Amino acid sequence: MVEGSGTTGLAHMSDTETLDLEAIHALAGTALQAQGFSSAQAEAIARNVTAAERDGCLSHGLFRIPFYVAAASNEDCDPSAVPRLHTAKGAVVQVDAGHGFCPLALEVGLEALADTARTLGIALLAIRRVYNIASLWPEVEWLAERGLVGFACTTSVAYVAPAGGTKPVFGTNPMAFGFPRTDGPPYVFDQASSVSARGEIQLHLREGKPLPAGWAIDAAGQATTDPEAALAGAQLPFGGYKGASLAMMVELLAGPLIGELSSRESQAHDVNNTGAPFGGEFLLAIDPEHCAAPGQKADHGARAERLFADVLSQEGTRLPSARRFAARERHQSEGAAVSASLLETLRGYC
């Protein structure tokens, strides 16, 4: 979701106002509480969107607040839900989000996931009954900053056709991965199983621009570069049948495996058509200290740095979250530019 979508398209659409990160956090939290969210749910979401603004991922920053408010209009959505943690004897940790939102469910589950991984070497966190409209990099980055390998994926709403097919089945089904680094921020990617994020197509529509070829098909199953036809048709998985296989893997892990909805079922559940996916998130954490050869010290850090150097020694390359980390440096000191019309909407909530 982040790469290619995060830092483009939104800021130049209107006049902007620069806010420091504390002001962004305060505005998000206040707006959500004024709209009936509990302070715990509102604060967790505010931390999440502020991190996105900090990193220049505008499509998951304050821009998301109206999506949260719309999702809360679903009859079964509980913007004051108290997530419940369930830890079994084994390596599987579960959080019942109680029809609330994912940021608070993660705050309730991530420590237990990390602790279990440190004890057993690997652990799985299943988050259930959750409205999830955030990006996935914050949770894998949180794990990687604590020395753990992180993996996360989630279903969304059926927008993407299977390989060879013409009708939407899969969500844009993002998958995120984090690996700790000995120096500096971790290796992190967070990418949709579709060629493009849904929001990128909506931005092309709003700006009256045709889509790049290969992003989508229309309702008749024909290739299209018309954003409106694409939204009425289906997005395509990235990389053809291989991306479709990954989209299916994500569906199976974050859906059936943990007793949760598929992207199609999530869409059917969204009777108000808010576009907010409801279902599950699947996470893994692995402790490299448990993965060293018996009797040897873990040397994953030094080995990984050799690999990153192999990539970065080539001109034209970069690691996935490089732009995000660069934006972070800048926005932490200078604040972030927020669209004036978005600010007007959010201030109207308060």
Add this chain to the structure above:
Amino acid sequence: MVEGSGTTGLAHMSDTETLDLEAIHALAGTALQAQGFSSAQAEAIARNVTAAERDGCLSHGLFRIPFYVAAASNEDCDPSAVPRLHTAKGAVVQVDAGHGFCPLALEVGLEALADTARTLGIALLAIRRVYNIASLWPEVEWLAERGLVGFACTTSVAYVAPAGGTKPVFGTNPMAFGFPRTDGPPYVFDQASSVSARGEIQLHLREGKPLPAGWAIDAAGQATTDPEAALAGAQLPFGGYKGASLAMMVELLAGPLIGELSSRESQAHDVNNTGAPFGGEFLLAIDPEHCAAPGQKADHGARAERLFADVLSQEGTRLPSARRFAARERHQSEGAAVSASLLETLRGYC
């Protein structure tokens, strides 16, 4: 590795002879033992290549035997290695393959992986110091046939350029996934992180055919459809930067995380230039019974069937291993056609 490469290209290259699966197994085992492999190593490899012939995956069938023999010419390769299983208290199982081949190491490790997953919900198997020239679907299928979700990945030899770069860093780095089904064979895919398998480029070279666009770049970093220039240059990841992210994830999991070589290090280790990757394999097994909501029965099977039906109800779709399972039905009763020149080579080993 299987999709797109398995069932094409080899059989029509010369006259063939049809052998039943027992004869294929016997020939593989006898040839390898005559070339100095222990009976345990030879039999495990024979089972692996026979399963590939049974499923029509010719590039991982008897065709691989000369690769095993070539790999055994490496000074550190031990074709009689006895893999050693190491189980810790937690969820991480390890196998030291002792510079032998992967099929026997898997036979030593998979039961322990499955048992640990059944006890704790999830388990990780790290296979180390292994020559790995087999496909990955057999191990995830083995897990899925036993009701477990399986994931496997491995590094190979540096053939693939990173996103934005021009020089090989990643291997073709396959990733395989298996999910149990209530009826019939499991959902299984096994796919390279590169657009094409290495062997497909070699086949184009042998047949004097140009490559499809987008598969490779030449040594100067320019797009090429010339197989020879591609082999001297670099293959491309599938789906651009997203496939490159997956290739890096595979490198990190099967390399640094478990204290093993990267694909570049594996290539440097291969002083005889046999093309046989040496390093690690990373596997996961998840028991769905541990992933159901507390107090509820696991319903992953029924939920997954709804998802598969959503895909298969569309004309033009199929699930990833469908061709392989169809070939299996056929070859189990009718035997499999093997290239006469390949048979001549193998009989020459005996």
